[in-house]
Amino acid sequence: MDVLFQNVRELVERAEQEGKLISEIMIEQEIAITGRSREEIMKQMDRNLTVMEEAVERGLQGVQSVTGLTGGDAVLLQKYIASGKSLAGDLLLDAVSKAVATNEVNAAMGTICATPTAGSAGVVPGTLFAIQHKLNPTREQMINFLFTSGAFGFVVANNASISGAAGGCQAEVGSAAGMAAAAIVEMAGGTPQQCAEGFAITLKNMLGLVCDPVAGLVEVPCVKRNAMGASNAIVAADMALAGITSRIPCDEVIGAMYRIGESMNPDLKETARGGLAATPTGKALAAKIFGGAVVQGQ
Amino acid sequence: MKFTSVFDIIGPVMIGPSSSHTAGAARIGRVARDLFGRQPKWAKIYLYGSFAETYRGHGTDVAIVGGLLDYDTYDERIKTAFEDAEKADLSFEFIPEEAHKEHPNTTRIVMGDDEGEMSVEGISIGGGKIEISEVNGFKLRLTGGMPAILVVHDDRAGCIANVANCLAMHNVNIGHMEVSRIERGLTALMVIEVDQNIEDRVLQQISYIPHITKVSRINN
Numbered sequence: 118m119d120v121l122f123q124n125v126r127e128l129v130e131r132a133e134q135e136g137k138l139i140s141e142i143m144i145e146q147e148i149a150i151t152g153r154s155r156e157e158i159m160k161q162m163d164r165n166l167t168v169m170e171e172a173v174e175r176g177l178q179g180v181q182s183v184t185g186l187t188g189g190d191a192v193l194l195q196k197y198i199a200s201g202k203s204l205a206g207d208l209l210l211d212a213v214s215k216a217v218a219t220n221e222v223n224a225a226m227g228t229i230c231a232t233p234t235a236g237s238a239g240v241v242p243g244t245l246f247a248i249q250h251k252l253n254p255t256r257e258q259m260i261n262f263l264f265t266s267g268a269f270g271f272v273v274a275n276n277a278s279i280s281g282a283a284g285g286c287q288a289e290v291g292s293a294a295g296m297a298a299a300a301i302v303e304m305a306g307g308t309p310q311q312c313a314e315g316f317a318i319t320l321k322n323m324l325g326l327v328c329d330p331v332a333g334l335v336e337v338p339c340v341k342r343n344a345m346g347a348s349n350a351i352v353a354a355d356m357a358l359a360g361i362t363s364r365i366p367c368d369e370v371i372g373a374m375y376r377i378g379e380s381m382n383p384d385l386k387e388t389a390r391g392g393l394a395a396t397p398t399g400k401a402l403a404a405k406i407f408g409g410a411v412v413q414g415q
Numbered sequence: 416m417k418f419t420s421v422f423d424i425i426g427p428v429m430i431g432p433s434s435s436h437t438a439g440a441a442r443i444g445r446v447a448r449d450l451f452g453r454q455p456k457w458a459k460i461y462l463y464g465s466f467a468e469t470y471r472g473h474g475t476d477v478a479i480v481g482g483l484l485d486y487d488t489y490d491e492r493i494k495t496a497f498e499d500a501e502k503a504d505l506s507f508e509f510i511p512e513e514a515h516k517e518h519p520n521t522t523r524i525v526m527g528d529d530e531g532e533m534s535v536e537g538i539s540i541g542g543g544k545i546e547i548s549e550v551n552g553f554k555l556r557l558t559g560g561m562p563a564i565l566v567v568h569d570d571r572a573g574c575i576a577n578v579a580n581c582l583a584m585h586n587v588n589i590g591h592m593e594v595s596r597i598e599r600g601l602t603a604l605m606v607i608e609v610d611q612n613i614e615d616r617v618l619q620q621i622s623y624i625p626h627i628t629k630v631s632r633i634n635n
Contacts, residue, residue, distance in 0.1 A: 120416065123416075143421055146421075147420060147421050147422075150419055150420065151419075151420060158421075161422060162421075162422075162425065164428070165422075165425055165426055165428060168428045222431065223431030223432050224431060224432050225431070226430055226431050226432060226474065226493075226494055227430070227431055228428065228429070228430060228431075228489060228491070229428075229429065229431055230425065230426060230427070230428050230429075231425075231426060231427055231428075231429060231434040231438065231542055231543050232424070232425050232426075233424045233425070233434075233541075233542045234433070234434040234435065234541065234542050234543075235429060235431050235432055235433050235434040235437065235438065235543075236432070236433055236434070238431075238434075241425075263425045264421060264425075266424075266425060267421035267422075267424045267425045268421070270424035270425070271418060271421060271423075271424050274417065274418040274423065274424060274541065274542065274544075275416050275417060275418050278541060279424070279541045279542050280435055280520070280539075280540060280541030280542070281435070282435060282464070282465040282519040282520050282541075283518075283519065283540075283541060288541075296424075330469070330472070332472050333468060333469025333470075333471070333472035333473060334432065334469075334472035334473070335431065335432035335433050335472075335473065336432070383519070386465065386519065387465045387468075387469065387519070388464075388465050388468045388469065388519075389468055389469050389472070390468065406472075407471065
């Protein structure tokens with residue numbers, strides 16, 4: 118199989134030596150591995166981008182999950198931004214609200230595009246559709262944003278994990294946030310190495326994050342974790358663009374994430390037995406939702 | 416490498432809420448149906464690890480049943496799969512197990528109808544990606560991402576060559592192949608990943624080869 122990169126170092130080296138964007142290396146690898154045409158591949162990613170746009174749009178109109186645990190927060194944030202009182206800044210909160218919008222639609226069993234998973238599907242589109250207003254990218258550049266995210270996610274998925282059940286939330290929202298940071302850096306004109314720094318800085322700050330969904334539902338705390346993943350990604354991208362580097366190389370951060378996931382107690386890996394799921398309120402919510410049939414192991 | 420395509424990472428397009436517990440589960444159900452060759456009349460669905468703990472919250476149950484009804488990950492009908500199953504004359508039962516499997520998101524689907532039975536074990540490895548780890552007691556590794564044929568046969572010399580010849584005659588290229596057997600001289604299984612979808616007539620011809628007991632396929 119013609120793999121062009123197995124880790125971030127190889128990805129960055131190839132991009133810098135050939136004077137190409139990371140998104141371009143990802144597209145070339147996809148062509149090499151699948152034998153599909155560039156046009157076909159771009160078209161499929163374009164469709165995925167459209168699904169993401171529609172999910173955000175739907176979320177911003179306000180949705181509620183079946184359980185009522187989540188929904189409506191994206192709308193609250195947009196109203197707050199419109200009030201002009203935002204402390205964090207409009208761009209950051211716009212990203213947060215669009216990340217939340219996507220995950221609220223996901224929790225309501227709506228249609229979304231997993232990036233890299235459904236539980237972490239808000240971060241990448243949330244950041245993309247917020248920085249869009251600042252950087253005014255072409256449609257092709259927006260599609261490339263997803264390929265750059267995909268390139269980093271590809272490395273994480275093959276060298277560590279993108280599954281909360283296997284590696285905790287650091288593997289899901291942590292990976293998604295790193296992917297988004299790298300793609301933001303590229304869209305803002307940063308170098309491939311700066312993309313890697315953005316990824317590393319983000320993931321370092323999400324290491325150890327456990328997966329502890331209340332009642333086993335992808336709602337609490339997943340929706341708000343996407344919010345923080347999006348803000349983490351934008352801040353880390355700005356740090357990388359400012360010239361700040363990660364003392365621990367990107368691939369080693371990914372390796373650390375994998376080992377932390379391996380040593381994480383199974384109660385904290387998507388089993389709904391520990392963390393927030395095991396709090397008195399978490400347990401009460403689970404009992405209420407399942408009509409007394411309490412989730413096991415509490 | 417478990418993940419080969421960028422669309423394993425940016426994708427799939429799916430009905431929420433969980434890529435591993437909803438989309439992956441639907442895919443396992445759908446591949447199981449493909450391997451069985453038709454919609455089963457009944458299914459016993461065993462769940463392990465995180466699947467067993469959180470299947471109701473994640474819609475793992477409706478997703479697997481949806482898969483057995485041939486629904487894809489983005490099919491809105493997943494939400495009504497239970498009602499649809501009743502109309503389609505498919506009865507099902509979920510059995511959460513305490514035993515631990517190698518991977519936390521594992522399910523074993525035992526299904527059948529008046530003509531036969533089959534057991535398929537699948538794991539959801541993250542982001543909607545799956546692997547089939549066991550079929551009728553045979554250990555194997557199948558991603559469902561490529562078209563494949565599974566051939567159950569007597570463990571005799573020449574069987575593998577005959578099947579390979581038949582594929583060559585139809586210009587079907589083999590990408591990856593695995594053979595395994597439960598015990599020497601008894602029943603064996605060939606798992607053959609191929610580059611293109613397999614037509615009915617190829618499947619039929621393979622089934623006519625001596626010592627071949629069963630042939631099934633996964634098309635893409």
